[in-house]
Amino acid sequence: MRRRPFAFAGSLSLSLTLALAAMATAADDVVLIPNSTIKAPGGRFRGQITAENPAELKIKPTAGPDQTVPLDQIATITYEGTPGSFALGETRESSGQIAEAADLFKKAATEASGKPFVVQAAKSRRTAILTDLALASPAKAKEAIDELEAFLQAYPTSRHTGAVLENLVKLHLQKDDIAKATAAVALFKEKVPSSPERVAILDSKVLTKSGKFDQALKALDTVIASNKGNAKGRDAQLAKAECLVGLKKYDDALATVQEVIKESPPEAYEIQAVAHNTLGDCYRAARRPKDALLAYLKTDILYDRDKEQHPKALAMIEQLFRELKVDVRADEVHERLKQQYPQSPYLVGAPKR
Numbered sequence: 001m002r003r004r005p006f007a008f009a010g011s012l013s014l015s016l017t018l019a020l021a022a023m024a025t026a027a028d029d030v031v032l033i034p035n036s037t038i039k040a041p042g043g044r045f046r047g048q049i050t051a052e053n054p055a056e057l058k059i060k061p062t063a064g065p066d067q068t069v070p071l072d073q074i075a076t077i078t079y080e081g082t083p084g085s086f087a088l089g090e091t092r093e094s095s096g097q098i099a100e101a102a103d104l105f106k107k108a109a110t111e112a113s114g115k116p117f118v119v120q121a122a123k124s125r126r127t128a129i130l131t132d133l134a135l136a137s138p139a140k141a142k143e144a145i146d147e148l149e150a151f152l153q154a155y156p157t158s159r160h161t162g163a164v165l166e167n168l169v170k171l172h173l174q175k176d177d178i179a180k181a182t183a184a185v186a187l188f189k190e191k192v193p194s195s196p197e198r199v200a201i202l203d204s205k206v207l208t209k210s211g212k213f214d215q216a217l218k219a220l221d222t223v224i225a226s227n228k229g230n231a232k233g234r235d236a237q238l239a240k241a242e243c244l245v246g247l248k249k250y251d252d253a254l255a256t257v258q259e260v261i262k263e264s265p266p267e268a269y270e271i272q273a274v275a276h277n278t279l280g281d282c283y284r285a286a287r288r289p290k291d292a293l294l295a296y297l298k299t300d301i302l303y304d305r306d307k308e309q310h311p312k313a314l315a316m317i318e319q320l321f322r323e324l325k326v327d328v329r330a331d332e333v334h335e336r337l338k339q340q341y342p343q344s345p346y347l348v349g350a351p352k353r
């Protein structure tokens with residue numbers, strides 16, 4: 001999932017806060033995930049990042065020997081000299097102003113000229129936003145695909161290669177272009193050989209879209225069996241639920257998602273939000289709108305901190321209230337979506353009130 005933007009506090013002006021943040025980042029900062037297999041003082045390395053690729057990065061710490069850190073052990077990366085427009089883009093993205101955020105990341109990439117890792121981070125964030133917009137409005141798909149492909153051509157060994165290719169797969173599948181989606185998965189396998197589980201999940205999505213559900217389930221079950229209780233296993237379970245819906249095995253799909261919800265910490269909002277939204281998707285496919293509504297409402301009430309999943313939940317709640325002929329509540333939710341996420345892709349095509 002995407003890293004959440006830095007939360008600004010107090011009465012400081014945004015410009016002063018950004019200036020103080022820049023002063024505090026006098027070196028590149030790599031924060032490790034909790035319980036990382038890599039040991040570092042305070043769970044982080046500060047120094048100069050000297051190299052990156054789709055599997056790992058190398059950093060020369062301010063003290064001690066050079067370190068190689070696998071990407072899957074990293075929670076966040078902050079680069080020295082990142083322009084203020086990057087942090088402002090994160091803030092706009094978090095508040096739902098994603099079109100403005102995309103422009104700010106484009107600006108940050110220009111302002112960071114001469115700092116290749118910052119440029120790649122900014123361009124990668126922009127392509128992720130363009131992907132979200134295209135998934136909500138297919139007319140925007142060409143722009144997103146063009147920028148994704150341009151990124152891959154310009155930065156073939158970037159640490160962002162995996163995320164960029166995943167977004168490319170999503171957009172090709174949206175267009176029902178199985179051949180190009182398959183080619184993107186093959187390129188992912190070549191460029192990111194350290195992530196066989198992600199390859200299997202992407203493969204399963206292509207197979208599911210192709211109607212090859214049994215093959216998809218076999219690949220996902222292998223990932224789930226070897227990744228009990230971790231993020232890769234949870235992602236595979238949620239992908240399996242989508243596959244089971246394709247087979248019209250709704251009870252099995254629901255049970256799969258409910259297992260993720262049960263086995264995940266209640267406070268882990270980023271896991272719970274996507275799981276409850278997936279649960280709502282399964283109930284909708286099973287033609288159980290009231291149950292679907294309850295699932296999305298839990299995301300809205302309990303896990304609204306997830307700024308990626310919350311607007312989706314609001315959009316689905318609005319749609320379900322309309323299906324259930326509760327237009328007054330639907331109008332209320334639509335207004336909330338418009339006020340909280342004024343540039344959300346989920347507002348595209350929404351009923352005008």
